[in-house]
Amino acid sequence: SRILTVAAAQLGPIQRVDGRPAVIKRMCALLTQAGEQGCDLVVFPELALTTFFPRWYMEDQAQVDAFFEAQMPSADTQPLFDLARALKIGFCFGYAELVEEDGRLRRFNTSILVDKDGKIVLKYRKIHLPGHAEDEPWRAFQHLEKRYFEIGNLNWPVVRTMGGVMGMAICNDRRWPETYRVMGLQGVEMVLLGYNTPRHNPPAPEHDRLSEFHNQLSMQAGAYQNGTWVIGTAKCGVEEGCEMIGASSIVAPSGQIVAQAITQDDELVVARCDLDMGRAYKDGIFNFAKHRQPDQYRLIVER
Numbered sequence: 001s002r003i004l005t006v007a008a009a010q011l012g013p014i015q016r017v018d019g020r021p022a023v024i025k026r027m028c029a030l031l032t033q034a035g036e037q038g039c040d041l042v043v044f045p046e047l048a049l050t051t052f053f054p055r056w057y058m059e060d061q062a063q064v065d066a067f068f069e070a071q072m073p074s075a076d077t078q079p080l081f082d083l084a085r086a087l088k089i090g091f092c093f094g095y096a097e098l099v100e101e102d103g104r105l106r107r108f109n110t111s112i113l114v115d116k117d118g119k120i121v122l123k124y125r126k127i128h129l130p131g132h133a134e135d136e137p138w139r140a141f142q143h144l145e146k147r148y149f150e151i152g153n154l155n156w157p158v159v160r161t162m163g164g165v166m167g168m169a170i171c172n173d174r175r176w177p178e179t180y181r182v183m184g185l186q187g188v189e190m191v192l193l194g195y196n197t198p199r200h201n202p203p204a205p206e207h208d209r210l211s212e213f214h215n216q217l218s219m220q221a222g223a224y225q226n227g228t229w230v231i232g233t234a235k236c237g238v239e240e241g242c243e244m245i246g247a248s249s250i251v252a253p254s255g256q257i258v259a260q261a262i263t264q265d266d267e268l269v270v271a272r273c274d275l276d277m278g279r280a281y282k283d284g285i286f287n288f289a290k291h292r293q294p295d296q297y298r299l300i301v302e303r
């Protein structure tokens, strides 16, 4: 067996006035705790460095770009990279990426995976952007990811590191089976994802009471149907008056929830994950080579 001790490093709310240094301090405190518990890998949330700014309609691009990172690591995040390398812990976290590519400025909802030597070994840019692109004043708060980010252009790559095959996803991605299957087809053994999920979804308030259920259902299904571990880490609690769900979870390839957060604040959720556990599913019930019938699935990509 290949045991990896993994932590979901849940973050409580980040308010608009909370600068990056204060957030990095909180992330370093969780990293230190992870070191004390012998962790190999720590998974931080989506957009971990700032408040969830897509909840506001902004027209001034400079105001929007204040929430983005123009380089990574940056002066603010360097202490996190330094501490992780000193502790020999791999980590991943999400941030708003501002980058010049193909001769123009691009903006993505991004996450990176850094190995135990401090090297960025995987980058992912969010593909399923939820919400809307224009101001919708009828909503109690906005969800403008389609306005502020481009659709990710890196697909869902996987990388062999820390003794296993790792992949990443971000928030809304976890609700779509295709996310896990594209990585499952590449042999993924552990999917690392962060999320910022408001409890209230203005278009469907009657679903608000099912928020944690849908969160768990999505990750448990993805894990089981692809024989992979899924680590889902929340940024949660009340940010600028908007409540976001916690329930950060470590899900086994069986679909069982091995560990889960119990607060709506900074909380380290730790589990020993045997990367060999997915084998029985990948070779058995979900043996893609033996049982999958791609010719029958064409509608999935043609429609």
Ligand code: ING
Binding pocket: 130, 170, 171, 172, 173, 175, 195, 196, 197, 198, 199, 200, 201
């Ligand atoms: N957030 C939410 C998510 O998919 C959402 C969007 C909110 C969907 C409420 C459904 C209900 O978890 C992000 N950032 O994708």
